Amino acid sequence: QQNTSQNGPATQKDATILILGAGMTGITAAKTLHDKGYRNFIILEGSNRIGGRISETQIGNYIVEGGAAWIHGSGTNPLLTLAKRFNLSYVATHYEDYGVRDGSGRDVTDEFAIRYNTSFGPAFKYFKNYTKESRAISRTDFTIRSALLMGGWRPQSAVDDLIEFFNIDFSYAYAADVVSGLHAYIYEAYDAYNTTDDLTVNDVRGYSHIVRSLHAEFISDGDQRLRLNEVVTDIEQTDEGIVVRTKDNVTYSADHVLVTFSIGVLQNNDVRFSPPLPAWKREAIHQFQQALLMHVYVQFAEKFWDDHEFILYASERRNYFNIWHNIDKTLPGSKILQVSVVGDEVKRLERLKDTEIISELLSVLRTMYSDRTVSEPIAYNIPRWYSNPLFRGAFSNWPPGYTINTFSNLQAPVGKIFFAGEYSDRFNYGYIQAAYLSALRVVDNIEECLRKPGACDVTTRPKENYHECNDHTRQMYSANQEDEDGTCSFDECPVSSSSLHLSPDFDIFISKLVIAFLLRCFIL
Numbered sequence: 371q372q373n374t375s376q377n378g379p380a381t382q383k384d385a386t387i388l389i390l391g392a393g394m395t396g397i398t399a400a401k402t403l404h405d406k407g408y409r410n411f412i413i414l415e416g417s418n419r420i421g422g423r424i425s426e427t428q429i430g431n432y433i434v435e436g437g438a439a440w441i442h443g444s445g446t447n448p449l450l451t452l453a454k455r456f457n458l459s460y461v462a463t464h465y466e467d468y469g470v471r472d473g474s475g476r477d478v479t480d481e482f483a484i485r486y487n488t489s490f491g492p493a494f495k496y497f498k499n500y501t502k503e504s505r506a507i508s509r510t511d512f513t514i515r516s517a518l519l520m521g522g523w524r525p526q527s528a529v530d531d532l533i534e535f536f537n538i539d540f541s542y543a544y545a546a547d548v549v550s551g552l553h554a555y556i557y558e559a560y561d562a563y564n565t566t567d568d569l570t571v572n573d574v575r576g577y578s579h580i581v582r583s584l585h586a587e588f589i590s591d592g593d594q595r596l597r598l599n600e601v602v603t604d605i606e607q608t609d610e611g612i613v614v615r616t617k618d619n620v621t622y623s624a625d626h627v628l629v630t631f632s633i634g635v636l637q638n639n640d641v642r643f644s645p646p647l648p649a650w651k652r653e654a655i656h657q658f659q660q661a662l663l664m665h666v667y668v669q670f671a672e673k674f675w676d677d678h679e680f681i682l683y684a685s686e687r688r689n690y691f692n693i694w695h696n697i698d699k700t701l702p703g704s705k706i707l708q709v710s711v712v713g714d715e716v717k718r719l720e721r722l723k724d725t726e727i728i729s730e731l732l733s734v735l736r737t738m739y740s741d742r743t744v745s746e747p748i749a750y751n752i753p754r755w756y757s758n759p760l761f762r763g764a765f766s767n768w769p770p771g772y773t774i775n776t777f778s779n780l781q782a783p784v785g786k787i788f789f790a791g792e793y794s795d796r797f798n799y800g801y802i803q804a805a806y807l808s809a810l811r812v813v814d815n816i817e818e819c820l821r822k823p824g825a826c827d828v829t830t831r832p833k834e835n836y837h838e839c840n841d842h843t844r845q846m847y848s849a850n851q852e853d854e855d856g857t858c859s860f861d862e863c864p865v866s867s868s869s870l871h872l873s874p875d876f877d878i879f880i881s882k883l884v885i886a887f888l889l890r891c892f893i894l
């Protein structure tokens with residue numbers, strides 16, 4: 371491959387590995403490669419900074435988080451370990467400290483608490499148990515909505531809608547109807563971290579201080595291996611290697627490429643692959659979900675709102691400035707409110723002018739506080755992630771019916787093009803710890819490739835028929851091979867009769883057939 375880079379080192383290829391994207395995934399991957407002794411990499415980042423969707427922004431004299439704002443899960447969460455290592459400042463999030471107002475400005479906090487305790491809370495518990503049980507016996511997928519319904523939750527009022535929105539939509543940025551119940555692993559991840567707590571970041575250096583600190587541990591300022599403002603447009607893979615082209619028509623050549631762009635960027639075809647990605651990979655990418663979330667920050671001269679950490683608005687219009695986070699609690703004296711919306715409402719708002727958005731949210735605040743004076747804000751900040759071609763949304767979500775097999779395809783490399791990012795960690799997808807963990811996983815895979823030249827030359831579809839390994843699946847299928855990630859592959863043998871249950875006679879017939887088939891498998 372000819373070296374056509376304008377400013378690359380004078381080697382046959384510009385680098386052994388090109389890392390595309392300098393968010394948490396890209397920087398963690400580069401640091402891990404560095405620590406393992408692989409130093410011949412180049413990081414290409416489209417924006418003028420590192421950190422990606424971890425991005426602080428200024429409002430008045432305060433620094434707030436336009437993207438990720440929470441450490442989801444304390445305890446042994448590896449993200450918290452990083453936060454502690456780099457002295458990031460954060461405070462506990464008190465979701466239980468809330469007040470609720472309705473569309474007439476009435477305080478309906480008690481009604482909210484009663485409905486939560488008597489109906490939503492038990493149904494939510496039911497859903498979590500049902501999920502665990504369903505995995506243990508390999509049930510097919512279901513939506514969070516169906517599990518909540520089975521648990522007895524039937525929202526009937528604006529207050530009920532708000533309870534659900536605060537507990538489901540505010541986490542997933544999708545409604546319960548379109549989130550996989552079977553693959554809602556985050557609660558188990560919390561269990562594994564031995565925590566139920568979230569932490570709000572309130573560091574003047576911004577949450578991205580963690581990414582910058584990781585970066586500073588292995589690369590010094592001015593090191594040419596990090597190239598900012600390089601928007602990748604094309605990735606071409608040939609037998610000789612991989613060539614990456616940028617918007618400014620600069621090309622970089624390498625043996626391996628790690629793509630860390632968001633699932634939204636990949637879905638939007640912002641980057642062309644040549645040859646095109648195989649169908650199994652495109653299917654895996656396009657069927658996953660990119661959730662939309664927008665945090666708007668407004669600062670006022672005087673604090674007029676209730677003294678709770680969360681101020682909730684029970685509106686007849688769901689997902690319309692319902693969740694207000696009182697930043698005055700996390701940045702005392704700031705007189706800042708953060709309001710969050712998700713989904714299609716984000717698309718609508720991102721198309722409006724800032725002043726139009728502020729005017730809408732002010733009218734909501736004036737409805738909630740009809741008895742008080744709500745003056746114009748003195749400052750505001752409105753991050754737009756959905757319309758930014760480098761992000762195309764906030765974080766990933768696992769849709770109902772999306773299988774573990776397809777998820778394996780989502781993680782899998784295509785030849786020597788590797789993929790990682792917050793969407794590609796099975797148990798923490800969506801969160802920053804997922805970005806971090808996915809980088810560690812993918813570096814192991816790249817290293818295997820580097821150690822055994824030729825091992826990754828062929829583009830193969832990953833194994834079929836993945837199921838979670840447990841006693842039930844072992845009984846249902848014959849040949850199995852347990853993988854490190856806890857999945858089993860059952861490549862050849864059929865489902866046993868126990869799952870069919872048509873009639874006793876038919877069951878016996880099928881059993882005989884299965885035994886004959888298993889014997890054949892065994893002999894072969």
Ligand SMILES: Cc1cc2nc3c(=O)[nH]c(=O)nc-3n(C[C@H](O)[C@H](O)[C@H](O)COP(=O)(O)OP(=O)(O)OC[C@H]3O[C@@H](n4cnc5c(N)ncnc54)[C@H](O)[C@@H]3O)c2cc1C
Nearest residue numbers: 391393394395416422423437438439440602764791792802
């Ligand atoms: C509003 C919002 C709120 C969130 N809240 C939380 C939270 O509270 N807690 C939490 O844990 N997570 C949260 N997240 C998710 C979290 O930010 C992500 O999971 C994580 O930062 C993703 O890191 P990444 O490196 O995988 O991807 P990214 O950060 O997206 O990094 C990918 C990089 O690739 C670059 N790039 C994209 N396209 C190109 C191109 N064509 N050429 C070159 N470079 C390109 C981008 O500029 C970016 O820097 C939130 C995200 C948003 C947007």
